[in-house]
Amino acid sequence: MPQGLRELAVPSRNRTIGPVRAPSELEGCVLGHLWKHGPCTAYSVRSAMLESPSSQWSGSAGAIYPLLQRFEERGLVRSRKAMRGERESWLYTLTAGGRGRFREWLGPPLTPDVVSITADPLRTRMYFLGALSTRERSAFIASARATLRRHLEELETSSAREVFDRLALRGAIRMTHARLAWLDEVRRVIARGMSAKR
């Protein structure tokens, strides 16, 4: 009977070393926040994620607090008690190990799934647009376009001081433009298809 790899995967809670996997986006992002915004509280990490327009970052307490705790167990961060006025809080700082792990997540080298095709729920739905009636299809496209245009306005009026924040924002704007242009193409094609059928 073959000896499985499973044997090696000892529960990580018992501070034994299991096979270390690649950092998740949340992990990398929290480490990054700590790198970029100095020593700060779990609360402020959380607030940053809550502020983000992307629904990717739920910023739920149930994710952030345990994550920071795990980081500390693994020696990626250190925490010290601090007083902000009369109020106490824990400030987290990256350790050398944490910086290493962050750097590992950030790349280079970039793993394929970071660079290649991104998940897009709108594109996913496009495969199934045939399930809608012509009328519903138009409604679908119209509603998507309207939401995207509103979204674009928001992005274009928002500002970022830091160079790379600004470049990331530029990326979001470009993507939104591209999605709008794509929806235009979709609209044209389905309109053509309809007139061809007549």
Add this chain to the structure above:
Amino acid sequence: MPQGLRELAVPSRNRTIGPVRAPSELEGCVLGHLWKHGPCTAYSVRSAMLESPSSQWSGSAGAIYPLLQRFEERGLVRSRKAMRGERESWLYTLTAGGRGRFREWLGPPLTPDVVSITADPLRTRMYFLGALSTRERSAFIASARATLRRHLEELETSSAREVFDRLALRGAIRMTHARLAWLDEVRRVIARGMSAKR
């Protein structure tokens, strides 16, 4: 003491009705596959996801098989045994309820998180590019650009027969173009920044 909503969330395995949440992307996509590709096996749903270039769709058996089972428990699909030659398999078909649930996932109406800003691990990393040295930064951009160009070629040579498959593919191509153009902008900006510093 306030009566929590928790009380309502009775375990769904015991065929009691809990608050029904919005379908996940996987759920919607599997229902969609069943809608689009007629009665088919869990295996073929799985294969389709394994073929997909997007890393979003792991197509792990541990996701698909239990999902189809849950669908059947909830009355969203029906299954019947079928023979393909001498080999037996279960063919799943959408029920009326399943079509309803699919339609609900597909929209319209579209929920904001479907339309608004998509998660992009490359854009996420952009916020933290300041953590790299100038040299590493160039390597980062160069490697991303190279991978994206290769990716674009793949997309441009791949074909789709069905209209909406083709439109979805067009979307992926447009996104890749936009990401490449964005990386060009990034490269220009950081080059300008460097020369300004001299």
Add this chain to the structure above:
DNA sequence: CCGCTCATGTAACTGGTTACATGATTTA
């Protein structure tokens, strides 16, 4: 007869969500 594809599953785990819960301090 070997290896590939078709075909179906399960057990253990884990990362993250939802919802609950608390309390101090600041500001209107």
Add this chain to the structure above:
DNA sequence: TAAATCATGTAACCAGTTACATGAGCGG
């Protein structure tokens, strides 16, 4: 003094991953 903000957490749950496991039929 009421509401908002700062601040920290936990318990229950769940969807999805990883890895294991099995077996029939088919093509070379």
